[in-house]
Amino acid sequence: MEYKDYYQILGVEKSATQDEIKRAYRKLARKYHPDISSETEAEAHFKEVGEAYEVLKDPEKRVAYDQLGKNWKTGQSGFQPPPDWNEGFEFHGGGFTGGDSADFSDFFESLFGQRAAGAHRSSRAGQQRGFQVRGQDSHARVFIELEDAYHGATRVLTLQSTELGADGRPHIRPRTLNVKIPKGLKEGQTIRLQGQGSPGYGDAKAGDLYLEIGFNPHSLYKVNGHDVSLELPITPWEAALGATIQVPTPSGKVELKVPPGSSSGKRMRLKGRGIPAPTRGDFYVTLEVVLAQKQSEKEKSLYQALQQEAVHFNPRANLGV
Amino acid sequence: MTKQELFSAVIITDDEVISLAELCRSCALSAEQILPIIEYGIIEPLPTSRNSIVHWQFSADCVPRMQMAIRLQRDLDINLAGTALALELLDELKTLRQRVAALQRD
Numbered sequence: 051m052e053y054k055d056y057y058q059i060l061g062v063e064k065s066a067t068q069d070e071i072k073r074a075y076r077k078l079a080r081k082y083h084p085d086i087s088s089e090t091e092a093e094a095h096f097k098e099v100g101e102a103y104e105v106l107k108d109p110e111k112r113v114a115y116d117q118l119g120k121n122w123k124t125g126q127s128g129f130q131p132p133p134d135w136n137e138g139f140e141f142h143g144g145g146f147t148g149g150d151s152a153d154f155s156d157f158f159e160s161l162f163g164q165r166a167a168g169a170h171r172s173s174r175a176g177q178q179r180g181f182q183v184r185g186q187d188s189h190a191r192v193f194i195e196l197e198d199a200y201h202g203a204t205r206v207l208t209l210q211s212t213e214l215g216a217d218g219r220p221h222i223r224p225r226t227l228n229v230k231i232p233k234g235l236k237e238g239q240t241i242r243l244q245g246q247g248s249p250g251y252g253d254a255k256a257g258d259l260y261l262e263i264g265f266n267p268h269s270l271y272k273v274n275g276h277d278v279s280l281e282l283p284i285t286p287w288e289a290a291l292g293a294t295i296q297v298p299t300p301s302g303k304v305e306l307k308v309p310p311g312s313s314s315g316k317r318m319r320l321k322g323r324g325i326p327a328p329t330r331g332d333f334y335v336t337l338e339v340v341l342a343q344k345q346s347e348k349e350k351s352l353y354q355a356l357q358q359e360a361v362h363f364n365p366r367a368n369l370g371v
Numbered sequence: 372m373t374k375q376e377l378f379s380a381v382i383i384t385d386d387e388v389i390s391l392a393e394l395c396r397s398c399a400l401s402a403e404q405i406l407p408i409i410e411y412g413i414i415e416p417l418p419t420s421r422n423s424i425v426h427w428q429f430s431a432d433c434v435p436r437m438q439m440a441i442r443l444q445r446d447l448d449i450n451l452a453g454t455a456l457a458l459e460l461l462d463e464l465k466t467l468r469q470r471v472a473a474l475q476r477d
Contacts, residue, residue, distance in 0.1 A: 079447055085439050086461065088468075096446075189438050204377065230379040238465070240435050241380040257397065260435050261380060272473060 054157045056102035056115065064116070068107065075103040101158050111162065188247040188257060193264045194231060196271055196278065199325045200300045202233035209259075229261070234327040236276050237265045271300065276331025277324045283340040284308060299323050299333050306335060314339040387431040388417065391424070397434045398441060405437075411455045413440050 057064050060074045081087060082096040089095065105111045190209060197203075207227045227246060235241065240262050247257025265273055272279045282297060292310035296303050297320075304320060316337045324331020345353070395402055408414065414436055420428040436458070444454050 076448070083443065083446055085442055086457070100446075189435055228377045230377050232380060232382055235382060237469075240383045240432065242383055242431075243378050243380050246378060257399075260383075260438070262435060267472070274473070 052157060054098075054102070054155065056105050059098055059102040060106065062106075068109070071103070071106045075099060075107070079103075098155075101155060105158070105162070189260045189262070191262045191264060192229075192231075193266050194235070195266055196268045196273060196325075197300050198231060198233075199235045199265070199273075200233060203231045205229050205231055207261075227259075231263075234276075234325060235263050236325060236327065236331075237263065237273060239263050270298065273325075276327045276329070277334060278331060279334035279336065281338050282306070282335045283338050284312075286339055286341065289313065289337065289339045297335060301326075308337065312337055383431045383434075388428045389431050389434070391416075391427045391429070394429050394433060394437065398437045400437075400441070407451055408437065408440060411451045413437070413451070413455050413458060 057066070060066075060071060060078065062070055062074045066074070078099045079096065082089060082092045082099060084093040084096055087096075105115050188209070190207065192205060192207060194203060194205070205228075207229055209225055209227060227243070229243060231241065240260050243259040243261065245256045246259035249256045270280060278300065280297065280299070282295070284293070284295065288295065288308055289312045290310065292312070293308050295306050295308055297306045299320070301323065304323065306318065306320070308318075314337060318335045318337070320333040320335065322330040323333030342349075389397070391402060391405070395405060398405070409416065414429060414433040416427040416429055420426045440454050440458060443449060443457055444451070449457065
């Protein structure tokens with residue numbers, strides 16, 4: 051087991067006052083709250099910070115922890131608390147941080163016990179044994195590919211859920227769910243899995259699981275609601291003469307008719323080729339005229355001929371030059 | 372539960388409607404706890420049902436939003452006014468981030 055330096059986690063000195071600890075915790079909790087933070091691993095940080103605060107905010111636990119931690123450094127493994135380490139200390143349960151204290155580390159549990167971590171949870175939920183209360187709904191986030199929104203997908207999700215064990219205490223149980231994600235989703239939309247939230251108490255039904263959908267960025271397409279867009283490179287002669295061009299879409303290749311005299315930036319719509327929701331999104335193509343990086347002598351002379359021929363054309367006429 | 376079992380998810384749309392009782396159950400809160408949250412405008416009953424509390428109905432979208440409000444309040448020790456403000460700012464941040472992401476891909 052790894053020794054955890056709770057002071058380092060909160061970024062405070064060992065001599066910090068209780069007020070300093072509280073301030074440091076509040077600041078970090080805001081920074082790493084999974085609903086707010088855009089930091090990677092925000093959730094793991096948030097739990098770690100909550101665990102550190104759980105110990106350091108309670109003067110009894112803090113003193114015990116300080117006694118124990120004298121000779122240990124953070125991350126050092128092989129940690130085992132001495133069998134009688136907490137002799138002479140009495141823990142009064144105290145208040146618990148609102149965070150999911152049931153998720154605290156093994157290190158915490160080896161020191162303060164499952165009972166300590168669980169006290170909070172069971173006070174909220176445990177007394178309901180014998181009653182029948184439908185379980186709470188749970189919430190998670192899942193990222194899908196744009197193609198999944200077109201065709202639907204199955205995803206394997208691993209969720210941490212807390213359950214009341216036979217001993218009446220909450221236990222964490224990771225569970226794997228095979229989820230069928232329907233097609234037609236847009237970014238930020240929520241889907242629901244009936245009966246996959248927290249288990250009910252007594253014989254009551256479990257709550258529902260809500261999944262918020264995010265899209266992984268796509269290398270070709272941009273997504274806006276149910277509409278999808280693509281930038282399509284075309285040659286100058288395709289733009290000038292018009293052409294029928296093959297265009298990739300997430301639902302397969304389509305032929306697009308580019309009208310003669312199309313300029314860069316021209317936006318064309320393929321109706322109903324966006325994400326297949328009940329009101330289907332559209333697919334937009336923005337044309338981009340592209341030139342080869344190097345021109346041969348022959349090509350150059352053809353462009354020169356064009357230049358002489360099209361001498362009347364001034365694309366900057368309305369700029370007054 | 373076997374790992375092979377496949378669960379189908381349902382899309383929650385704006386037109387799916389739930390009652391106050393269902394909202395309470397989903398968020399594991401009592402109606403008394405939910406009322407102040409509504410008073411602060413964190414969620415709102417549907418306009419068509421606003422006249423009487425007995426008939427209140429909510430868009431099913433409200434459930435994840437409520438849950439987020441509860442987590443913020445609980446974890447960060449903020450009051451309802453602060454929670455409402457945080458949620459509004461987070462909405463705005465989300466819209467701006469999406470716009471930045473779209474621009475960066477241009």
